[in-house]
Amino acid sequence: MEIEQTGLKDCLIIKPRIFEDPRGYFFESFNQNIFEEKTGLSGRFVQDNQSYSSYGVIRGLHAQAGEFAQAKLVSVISGEVLDVAVDARPGSPTYGKHFSIKLNAVNKLQVYIPRGFVHGFSVLSKTAEFLYKCDNFFNKASEVGVIYNDSDLNIDWLIPEKDQAISDKDLLLKPFSELQHI
């Protein structure tokens, strides 16, 4: 496993080591010891989530606040998404900046998204299955978010407007400037 910086403080790209042979491939999608040794972070994840979406879906931008704040380790098991992480930690040198990367079933890249970030993704392929680990449990009352098309963040989701599909809940999210402390 190799670690690459994203340009956003504490947000990391993780490249698993893939073993290929005539049968196919094998890789450790998560190994707590190696994760902790290579990143210096806690690898104590307590919940795994999986979602399936069609082309054009944009989920986000989401986080949980307060005692239920979550770090996430995200990956794609089929298809391709544009994954987007926004540093929402006041005082961080990269506050208000975002990072995006194509994650797909071929490159098998993972992104570590620290607590205090908002996160989202758009689906670039016909369908995509998204898998992620969280270091804190789901708590509905702690959900916070930012509208996907926030004009300050100016994120290019790589989906033409006519094809964008966003949940009613996400369409009600507020601008980044109104986000309370995570």
Ligand SMILES: Cc1cn([C@H]2C[C@H](O)[C@@H](COP(=O)(O)OP(=O)(O)O[C@H]3O[C@@H](C)C(=O)[C@@H](O)[C@H]3O)O2)c(=O)[nH]c1=O
């Ligand atoms: C996130 C989550 C949702 N749910 C439920 C609530 C709801 O009825 C249903 C769908 O929830 P949502 O619409 O919030 O799902 P979704 O829009 O996929 O939410 C996810 O988006 C991405 C971008 C993230 O970063 C995640 O942390 C998470 O917020 O699943 C859980 O039971 N546990 C969970 O951990």
